[in-house]
Amino acid sequence: xxxxxxxxxxxxxxxxxxxxxxxxxxxxxxxxxxxxxxxxxxxxxxxxxxxxxxxxxxxxxxxxxxxxxxxxxxxxxxxxxxxxxxxxxxxxxxxxxxxxxxxxxxxxxxxxxxxxxxxxxx
Amino acid sequence: xxxxxxxxxxxxxxxxxxxxxxxxxxxxxxxxxxxxxxxxxxxxxxxxxxxxxxxxxxxxxxxxxxxxxxxxxxxxxxxxxxxxxxxxxxxxxxxxxxxxxxxxxxxx
Numbered sequence: 001x002x003x004x005x006x007x008x009x010x011x012x013x014x015x016x017x018x019x020x021x022x023x024x025x026x027x028x029x030x031x032x033x034x035x036x037x038x039x040x041x042x043x044x045x046x047x048x049x050x051x052x053x054x055x056x057x058x059x060x061x062x063x064x065x066x067x068x069x070x071x072x073x074x075x076x077x078x079x080x081x082x083x084x085x086x087x088x089x090x091x092x093x094x095x096x097x098x099x100x101x102x103x104x105x106x107x108x109x110x111x112x113x114x115x116x117x118x119x120x121x122x
Numbered sequence: 123x124x125x126x127x128x129x130x131x132x133x134x135x136x137x138x139x140x141x142x143x144x145x146x147x148x149x150x151x152x153x154x155x156x157x158x159x160x161x162x163x164x165x166x167x168x169x170x171x172x173x174x175x176x177x178x179x180x181x182x183x184x185x186x187x188x189x190x191x192x193x194x195x196x197x198x199x200x201x202x203x204x205x206x207x208x209x210x211x212x213x214x215x216x217x218x219x220x221x222x223x224x225x226x227x228x229x230x
Contacts, residue, residue: 038129042132042136045136045139045140046139048140048143049140049142049143052143052144052146052147053143053146055147056146056147056155062152062209063212064152064205064208064209064212064214065152065155067208067209068146068155068156068159068205069146071201071205072142072143072146072159072163075163075164075167075194075198076139076143076163076167078167078171078190079135079139079166079167079170079171082167082171082173082174082187082190083132083170083174085183086132086174086177086178091182091183091186094174094183094186094190095186097171097190098186098189098190098193101190101193101194101197102193102197104201105197105198105200108201108202108204108205109201109204111205111208112204112205112207113204113208114208115205115208115209115211115212116211116212117211117212
């Protein structure tokens with residue numbers, strides 16, 4: 001029963017990863033304007049990393065695995081905001097990156113306190 | 123010239139990011155996964171932000187990217203250490219191929 005579940009999830013994620021690789025590296029005529037830039041391919045590679053983190057967030061056997069996946073996802077989103085700032089030329093995406101880094105740090109500390117089994121005021 | 127160097131830095135950072143996430147999938151233990159993702163993803167994101175600094179120059183965006191690099195380098199190891207300590211205290215077992223567990227020996 002459990003092997004069956006893991007097989008289904010693995011097939012689903014392999015399909016998603018293959019679709020992302022196809023969109024990233026194979027020229028599709030209706031998407032060619034969006035695909036032509038180097039930065040668009042960088043966005044797709046980062047989305048692949050998001051997919052890996054979400055997979056570990058779903059199948060992680062212990063709560064600590066899920067906390068590690070959330071922390072990694074927060075650091076990846078900071079890089080995503082920097083790429084968005086370069087691609088669109090707007091300054092305030094970097095502000096979002098700084099705020100997200102701070103919030104992710106505080107969230108990771110709160111998750112660590114929760115894993116230790118203590119209250120937040122100790 | 124500056125744009126080419128910046129894009130090389132960004133692609134290096136993306137390589138480190140994807141290696142860290144493959145490590146998050148493939149490694150057998152919480153502590154191994156934490157080690158892989160913390161080093162690789164922190165270095166990768168710092169490299170992307172450094173690429174933004176090189177492309178934009180010392181403008182408002184560049185200075186803010188530098189601030190963000192300093193902040194990430196200061197806080198990511200602290201968060202990883204707190205998570206590892208919390209995982210060890212919550213009783214997560216080590217992988218059976220691990221050689222030694224000095225934190226548990228130290229607590230006795």
